[in-house]
Amino acid sequence: MSKKDKKYREHWYSGITEAVQMYVPGNxxxxxxxxxxxxxxxxFILPFIIGFLAFMARPLIISMQMSLSQYTILTGEMKWNNYHNFKYAFTGDPDFNRMIVDEVGxxxxxxxxxxxxSFxxxxxxxxxxxxxxxCRIIFFLPVILSSGVLPGIETSSSSYNLIVSMGQSMEEASGVNISAALEDLLSVSGVAGEVFDVIFQMIDAIYDIVMASGIQIIVFLSGLQAISHSLYEAADVEGCSAWEAFWKITFPMVxxxxxxxxxYTIIDFFMKNDNQVxxxxxxxxxxxxxxxxxxxxxxxxxxxxxxxxxxxxxxIISRLVKFYE
Amino acid sequence: MKSKTFWEKNRRSEGYLLRRRSKEIAISLIRGLLLFGLCFMIISPMISRISMSLMEEKDLYDSTIVLLPRHVTLDNFRVVAKTTFLPTSMLNSLWISLLVSFCQIIATTLVAYGFARYEFPLKKFWFACVIALIVIPPQTIQSALYRTFTRFDIFGIIKLIKGAPLNLRSSIWPYVMMSLTCMGLKNGLYIYMMRQYFKGVPESLEEAAYVDGCSTLRTFFKIMLPDAMPVISSCFLFGFVWQWTDLFYTRNFLTGYKVYSQQLSTVVDRLANELASTMGASQTIDPGRQLQLISVGVLICCVPLIILYCFTQRTLVESLAMTGSKE
Incomplete structure (x- = not known):
């Protein structure tokens, strides 16, 4: 069955002629x-086709149209105004550019x-x-606890920044903040600043990062469990150390x-509620x-x-990574 | 006795055993520290929320109090419950989440099975659409969906009958329709996961059923579904949880209902308004108090989910690990 079926799957568009032959009676x-x-x-996939056409493809087209026109809500009227909206987003809107750059960084x-x-x-x-x-129970807890309204709700409160800055100034005064102290120390001793800035940003954001990496851990874990144990045994017999085995077996396989x-991470990050854009x-x-x-x-x-x-x-990743069939 | 034999063995192996043993201990120590730190980081906000929620307002500003409240009170819960219309909003959340995730799971299971087992024209194209569904953020089509459902019509049929297109914006129907057609929250992901699972089931099972004269639907229900129950139930759980905490679809489609997540997101503002209207305009809520109220709200939102998670985590994690491996 499969050989015959595969014939028309060379290109996605080559299905159209077959579609006519298969769906229209009399052929x-x-x-x-x-x-x-x-x-x-x-x-079986009809619900998806209907849904995609009605609630995804059509709205996409409409929203493309909207983005190119002047839309009045009360009357529902759309007036074509070229690229004005896009121009406004980049040049007229005071915050948009800055926010985009911030978020991308x-x-x-x-x-x-x-x-x-997560790896x-x-x-x-x-x-x-x-x-x-x-440990597993705790690490997958964020999948539940960092969804929907929950992650952004405390930071979105208007008073949150006030409290955080109060806490920071308290910490700085008492010298409890280790990462800040280390940062000072390093910058005084003259070690390259830029790189460490990024690293310290990561350290400061580690809570957010851990909270956002539940699904990624699951995906990596499933990949790790799929590696057959005999590979490691063979490597061990040949005198491979655990460190080498990690880089030569575990890493390429995963x-x-x-x-x-x-x-997933990029999409997740871009769609979060606490995202300022x-x-x-x-x-x-x-x-x-x-x-x-x-x-x-x-x-x-x-x-x-x-x-x-x-x-x-x-x-970038697909260039760096070898695919094993 | 045991240590003696250990040293004995060690001497015989010329120190190899000791080196290996100490390496193992060092690794497990580092691992333990790392894991403890990360686990603590995940749990600590929860703990501080719990302790904060039990404090009285004056305890918040007392710098000698870190975790254990001095004046224990349940008053915060009462306040938040009142502002978020608690029994009603929670029940609404419950039935909406159940209904929606049930619809989504029916649709996505069927679609995933279709993708995993059947060859049909344009299959690649449709599957690319599934991937697009995962990738396209719903924010992009938000305004267009808004417009679609304020003037809902199927090829002008409703306009013919009733004279005007329907306004479905505050009812639940738009969302049910979207769920039944796999367009709900993260449904592309469910399709992808379940397809991965169905692909791993040997085809000979179904062929045997066909040979014995079983119809397509019956094969699906009697043979494929019972096996796929773990995956389906974990997708259902995800659907339920994500719907429970979802704000995007709730804000756009369910404005007619008091849903908990929506209530939670605006709790402070509404409380402030209420205070202003009853006590006079000068009354505001202190920053600390605001944060406390929010954490009470979050706690109320999370507790059912955490209980649910504790009971189901095994199926959840295992079935997910299973689907991923058959790449």
Whole structure:
């Protein structure tokens, strides 16, 4: 069955002629088993097709249209105004550019840190030790606790910054803040500043990073569990140390999952509630301005940037990583 | 006795055993420290929330109090419960989350099975659409969906019958429709996960059923579904949890209902308004108090989820680990 079916899967568009032959009665192919199975399969995914066309493709087109036009909510009227909304987003909106740059910077640091951290944690959790199950329970807790409203709610409170800055000044006065003290020490001793700035940013954001890496740990863990044990045994027999085995076996076997995780992390980061760009777009849409045109132009820009980053990361990783079939 | 034999063995192996043993101990010590630190970091906000929620307001500003409150009170819970319309909003959250995740799971299971087992024209294209569904942030189409559902119509049929398109914005129907057609929260991910699982099930099972004269649907329900229960239930759990805490779809589609996550996100503002209207405009809530109220709200939101998670974590983690490995 499969050989015959594979014939028309060379390109996605080569399916169109087959679709006509298989779905339209009266054709020669209509009564073959393959066509029957194809029809059944299409019935199975029919909900998705309908949903995608009605609630994804069409809104996407509408929102593209909106982003290119002046939209008045009360009358529902759309007036074409070229690229004005996009121009406004970049040149007219006081906060948008700055926010985008901020978020992208934060995203880059977060993605790298999340990937490294979740990989390390997955490797550790994959080992056998006492209390492993308890550790797993705790590490996957963030999957639940950092979803939806929960992560941003405390930081979005207007008074949060006040309290945090109060706490920081208290810490600085009493000298409790270790990372700040270390930073001072390093900058005084003249070690390269820029690199350490990034590292200290990571350290300060480690809570957010751990909270955002639940799913990634699960993905890496599943990859680690799929590595057959005989590989390690063979390496051990040949006199390979654990360190070498890690870099020669564990890392290459798991690295294809880096792409999945990387994509997931970027999307997750870009769609979070505590993201200031999302907040800004919401404000433009529902706030005083009520400008849906600009809001959808901005969300398109934002989505475009996310896509570009996913593409770049995927390209880099797939260059670096070997795929084992 | 044992140590003696250990040293004896060590002497015989020319110190190899000691080196290995000390290395093992060092590794497990470092591992323990690292894990303890990270676990503590994950749990500590929860602990501080619990202790904060039990404090009276004056305890918040007492610098000698770190975790254990001096004046224990349940008054905060009462205040938050009152402002978030607690029994109603929680029940609403419950039935909406159940209904929505149930709809989503039915649809995504069927679709995932279709993708895993059948060959049909344009399959690659449709699967690319599933990936697109995962990647496209719903914020992009937010405004367009808003517009679609304020003037809902199916090819102009409703306009023909009723004279005007329907406004579905504050009812639950738009969201149910989206859930039934796999367009809910993160549904692309569920399709992907379940497809991965179904692909791993040997095809000979179904072929045997077909040979014995079992119909397609019956094969699906009697043979595939019972095996897939762990994956389906973990997807269901994810759906439930994410819907429970979701703000995006709630804010856009469920404005007609008092849902807990929505209530939680605005609790402080509404409390401030209430205070201002009853006690006069000058009354505001202190920053510390605001944070305390929010953490009480978060706690109320999390407790059911944590209880649920404790009971189901085994299936959840194991079935996820299973789906990923069949890449």
């Amino acid at each position: 020669k192919q209509y009564h073959t088993i393959a066509a029957r199975r194809a029809r059944i399969g299409t019935l 934060r995203m880059l640091i977060n993605v790298i840190a999340t990937l490294v951290l 390390v944690i997955a490797v550790i959790l994959n080992q056998k030790f006492k209390g492993r199950i308890l 690295s294809p999952l880096l792409i999945v995780n990387c994509t 999302i907040e800004h777009i919401n404000e433009v849409m529902y706030g005083v301005q009520m400008d849906i045109g600009v809001a959808s132009a901005e969300s398109w820009i934002y989505f475009g940037i996310a896509l570009v980053f996913i593409g770049v990361f995927t390209l």
